[in-house]
Amino acid sequence: MKGFTRFLIQRLIALVPTILGLIILTFFLSHVIPGNPALILGGQEVVENPTELHALEAELGLNKPLYIQFLIYLIQLAHFNLGFDYFQGQYIGHEIATRLPVSIELAIAAMVIGLPVAIYTGIFAALRTNKPADHATRVGTLLGISMPVYWIDLILIIVFYEYLHIAPAPFGQLSPFIKAPTPLTGFVILDSLIEGNLAALGSSLSHIILPAIGLSFAIIGTISRVTRSSLLDVINKDYMRTAFAIGFPRKILINKYALRNALLPALTVTAIQMGGLMGGVVLTETIFSWPGLGLYTYDSITNLDYGAIMAVVIVSGFLFVLVNLLADILYGVVDPRVKY
Amino acid sequence: MDVSGNINSQPKKKLQRMKNLPWVRSLSKTATLFLRNKTGLVSIIVLLSYVVIAVFAGYIAPYSPTAIDLAQRQLPPSLKHLFGTDYFGHDVFSQIVFAIRLDLELAFLAVTIGYTIGVLAGVFAGYTGKFTDNAVMRVMDVFLAFPVLIFAVAIAIVVGEGFWAIVIAVSVTSIPGFSRIARSAILVTKNELYVTAAISQGASKAHILFRHVLPAAISPTIVFYALGLGSAILLSSGLSFLGVGIQPPTPELGAMIYQPFFYSELTDWWLVVFPGIFIVVIVIAFNMMGDTLREVTDVTLRR
Numbered sequence: 279m280k281g282f283t284r285f286l287i288q289r290l291i292a293l294v295p296t297i298l299g300l301i302i303l304t305f306f307l308s309h310v311i312p313g314n315p316a317l318i319l320g321g322q323e324v325v326e327n328p329t330e331l332h333a334l335e336a337e338l339g340l341n342k343p344l345y346i347q348f349l350i351y352l353i354q355l356a357h358f359n360l361g362f363d364y365f366q367g368q369y370i371g372h373e374i375a376t377r378l379p380v381s382i383e384l385a386i387a388a389m390v391i392g393l394p395v396a397i398y399t400g401i402f403a404a405l406r407t408n409k410p411a412d413h414a415t416r417v418g419t420l421l422g423i424s425m426p427v428y429w430i431d432l433i434l435i436i437v438f439y440e441y442l443h444i445a446p447a448p449f450g451q452l453s454p455f456i457k458a459p460t461p462l463t464g465f466v467i468l469d470s471l472i473e474g475n476l477a478a479l480g481s482s483l484s485h486i487i488l489p490a491i492g493l494s495f496a497i498i499g500t501i502s503r504v505t506r507s508s509l510l511d512v513i514n515k516d517y518m519r520t521a522f523a524i525g526f527p528r529k530i531l532i533n534k535y536a537l538r539n540a541l542l543p544a545l546t547v548t549a550i551q552m553g554g555l556m557g558g559v560v561l562t563e564t565i566f567s568w569p570g571l572g573l574y575t576y577d578s579i580t581n582l583d584y585g586a587i588m589a590v591v592i593v594s595g596f597l598f599v600l601v602n603l604l605a606d607i608l609y610g611v612v613d614p615r616v617k618y
Numbered sequence: 619m620d621v622s623g624n625i626n627s628q629p630k631k632k633l634q635r636m637k638n639l640p641w642v643r644s645l646s647k648t649a650t651l652f653l654r655n656k657t658g659l660v661s662i663i664v665l666l667s668y669v670v671i672a673v674f675a676g677y678i679a680p681y682s683p684t685a686i687d688l689a690q691r692q693l694p695p696s697l698k699h700l701f702g703t704d705y706f707g708h709d710v711f712s713q714i715v716f717a718i719r720l721d722l723e724l725a726f727l728a729v730t731i732g733y734t735i736g737v738l739a740g741v742f743a744g745y746t747g748k749f750t751d752n753a754v755m756r757v758m759d760v761f762l763a764f765p766v767l768i769f770a771v772a773i774a775i776v777v778g779e780g781f782w783a784i785v786i787a788v789s790v791t792s793i794p795g796f797s798r799i800a801r802s803a804i805l806v807t808k809n810e811l812y813v814t815a816a817i818s819q820g821a822s823k824a825h826i827l828f829r830h831v832l833p834a835a836i837s838p839t840i841v842f843y844a845l846g847l848g849s850a851i852l853l854s855s856g857l858s859f860l861g862v863g864i865q866p867p868t869p870e871l872g873a874m875i876y877q878p879f880f881y882s883e884l885t886d887w888w889l890v891v892f893p894g895i896f897i898v899v900i901v902i903a904f905n906m907m908g909d910t911l912r913e914v915t916d917v918t919l920r921r
Contacts, residue, residue: 296763433891440884591764
């Protein structure tokens with residue numbers, strides 16, 4: 279365990295320059311975006327009145343030199359203050375805290391749908407290499423990684439909402455006619471379960487299914503391909519061939535000896551995908567008006583809301599790095615060969 | 619042997635010598651293996667047909683892609699308008715034909731730029747020593763931690779509207795991936811026995827790099843060039859879908875799909891379905907090409 283602690287500390291120290299770089303890059307990138315936030319925020323009033331414009335700029339801190347603005351931002355960040363969102367009239371930290379669970383809920387739903395299918399098809403194809411079943415799976419997974427997610431989403435909406443009328447209107451997490459559960463955890467499905475609010479539960483489940491399916495295509499494509507190739511690698515190992523040759527029961531051999539080794543790379547890919555999904559999926563959330571981090575990002579980019587853009591990028595970048603670290607740690611737990 | 623003193627013998631010999639060069643033999647072998655592979659052949663045929671469409675777009679499209687015909691708005695597919703017409707009366711088929719040209723240009727340009735810079739950075743990091751390696755790779759780590767789409771949107775907005783905004787956004791976001799792959803390929807090759815042998819014979823660093831390390835290290839990265847083309851098409855059409863980069867009336871496949879969504883005219887399914895199919899087919903072709911190249915260039919699988 280001592281080796282593990284050292285590994286963890288080393289990895290955490292290595293995170294510092296990455297996170298710092300992320301903050302620096304985000305700050306300067308968001309400040310070279312053309313446009314004046316004070317003009318957008320103040321609207322018609324400040325356009326006609328330069329003194330008010332200057333006052334607003336001073337209030338936003340825009341009149342100070344860029345490096346001073348950066349230093350102020352860093353100090354605020356060290357106090358866990360992400361700034362104030364003038365467009366939503368809310369602290370950005372609060373905004374992100376309420377939106378993060380919304381994105382994570384969608385990410386989990388997409389994984390719940392995608393992961394079993396991905397693992398199953400990966401195993402299915404690997405055990406039938408170069409047979410028609412393998413080729414069919416290959417085409418399917420290729421489709422999964424080659425379809426633009428916004429296209430899948432729109433097709434799903436056209437088929438299930440516009441034509442079949444099975445799915446609810448693609449606007450947000452709940453139908454507007456249903457009383458929303460009191461936010462305890464921020465996860466709508468979980469909250470309605472806790473409250474015993476069956477109407478909200480049904481509505482939230484039916485709203486989450488289309489965006490989750492839309493996201494699951496890419497998950498299935500990627501993870502299934504990784505599972506297939508790593509299982510094939512293991513099956514072609516010498517010890518597997520020997521075990522086959524001496525007549526070891528095939529089922530036990532695959533399930534116990536091959537799969538456990540083969541699923542390790544799949545775990546890494548799953549973690550990376552999850553890290554990406556949790557930070558918000560801009561396209562899907564925009565299409566389904568899903569009030570998560572992705573939609574917030576899109577809105578703040580169109581509003582030129584510096585503070586919000588920076589906050590979202592930093593939070594999702596941080597999540598991404600953290601999930602990667604978590605995957606590395608899990609790797610050691612699952613694989614006894616990994617030593618720290 | 620040509621004893622008759624034929625005038626052609628000199629160039630012929632030259633050609634023969636060319637054919638025996640190791641990299642020419644390896645390349646022609648790779649090409650043969652690639653074309654014999656069913657997946658590889660299909661991907662090449664798809665790509666060639668897209669290139670043909672792109673080159674002869676002006677002859678293939680029956681209408682002008684930007685011609686507005688308000689009398690022919692939102693018509694479903696028919697013989698007159700094969701893929702229907704959109705909100706402004708544009709012929710969707712003609713728009714797709716020109717959009718294919720634009721998207722191919724975008725993808726090839728962006729990935730070539732990103733690949734060149736990325737591979738150069740990766741080779742530099744992997745070959746020059748521990749300090750530069752750490753410096754370059756830490757920077758790349760920062761870029762990798764950025765959510766790709768958000769990063770690309772930010773760059774595109776900074777650059778401004780239009781073609782080059784997307785090219786720069788897509789190429790910059792692809793650099794860290796390419797540099798990582800090139801670096802790891804260099805690190806593996808650098809420690810091969812034949813490289814050590816060359817060092818022990820006193821070969822210069824540059825000689826070893828260009829003669830022994832690069833040729834072996836570059837070939838696996840070609841796979842990712844092909845795969846990168848696929849993701850470039852997805853990313854650039856996604857950017858246009860979000861409304862950054864290519865602006866209407868310039869036809870772009872992603873921007874075309876955005877239109878029915880923006881005007882909430884999703885019942886006009888043909889406006890969504892057809893441009894999307896053309897994206898999916900070319901991305902699949904690039905992915906298949908990458909897969910086949912991976913199989914074909916893997917020397918350990920070659921017998």
